[in-house]
């Protein structure tokens with residue numbers, strides 16, 4: 001059986017359970033392509049899976065290769081594949097139930113992929129899919145964000161947040177973001193109209209009424225967000241709604257978002273990137289061998305934009 005280098009873990013645990021080792025090289029099944037991975041994006045999902053926090057929701061068979069954001073080149077196409085050809089550069093978000101992309105090769109379903117944006121390299125492209133799709137689906141599918149809306153984006157400097165700021169701006173909405181003071185100029189450059197330093201200011205005292213809240217923090221941040229919404233407004237949460245009662249009491253809606261692969265949206269996102277309307281911010285690029293370090297950084301909760309693992313050179 002052909003082999004490859006991959007980062008895997010054989011038991012749930014701390015970042016040190018990640019090991020770079022030889023693993024079986026996957027093959028493209030029907031409706032799938034085999035990708036030569038150039039870069040794998042790192043998301044909080046990766047360390048949550050590794051730590052075992054999601055094992056009930058996502059029961060994986062171990063050993064597992066984590067990492068479900070990928071940019072690479074089609075090495076081989078499986079039966080019934082007409083959408084992609086060998087040698088094409090693609091990016092996408094893989095099925096969380098399957099083996100991930102911290103590896104030299106990964107098998108992907110065609111519906112999870114689109115052609116890589118031409119104007120950016122594989123490192124930048126791997127930073128995009130999961131976080132940009134989440135921002136897109138939260139703002140446009142769930143919240144129905146409109147140009148006349150004001151949106152409050154929590155953790156605006158993070159993976160989801162920094163795409164959400166740019167997408168909301170592109171839509172024409174007024175954007176308020178929360179971040180620590182050191183990220184204020186970063187967010188203004190991305191188009192935020194107002195930035196609130198959550199460490200020195202209670203956002204609910206600084207924000208007027210908004211139409212939409214994008215909440216990627218949950219907990220106390222979510223609890224304090226209900227009161228900033230206009231009646232009939234909506235809070236969209238990436239970590240679920242902890243108190244549907246609070247939403248009802250404030251006469252607003254609260255809804256969770258669960259990101260799903262969508263090739264058509266990836267095509268639109270690539271077009272926005274190539275038009276200069278959307279830009280991933282990659283703050284750290286690490287080799288596969290430093291996947292544990294990447295997880296430590298992500299887990300600390302203060303990454304600006306994205307971390308990406310470079311595969312090969």
Ligand SMILES: NC(=O)c1ccc[n+]([C@@H]2O[C@H](COP(=O)([O-])OP(=O)(O)OC[C@H]3O[C@@H](n4cnc5c(N)ncnc54)[C@H](OP(=O)(O)O)[C@@H]3O)[C@@H](O)[C@H]2O)c1
Pocket residue numbers: 043044045130131134154155156157158159160161178179180181183198216217221237238239257258259298301302303304305
């Ligand atoms: N449901 C879904 O489908 C879905 C999809 C994507 C993500 N998620 C979840 O959503 C969460 C966010 O994901 P992500 O990729 O955006 O995370 P991330 O990139 O790790 O977020 C890091 C950012 O959070 C900011 N932050 C930390 N504490 C904050 C606070 N109290 N107020 C405001 N900002 C704060 C940090 O800014 P400072 O450095 O300035 O503090 C940093 O820029 C994760 O828990 C992830 O698992 C869920």
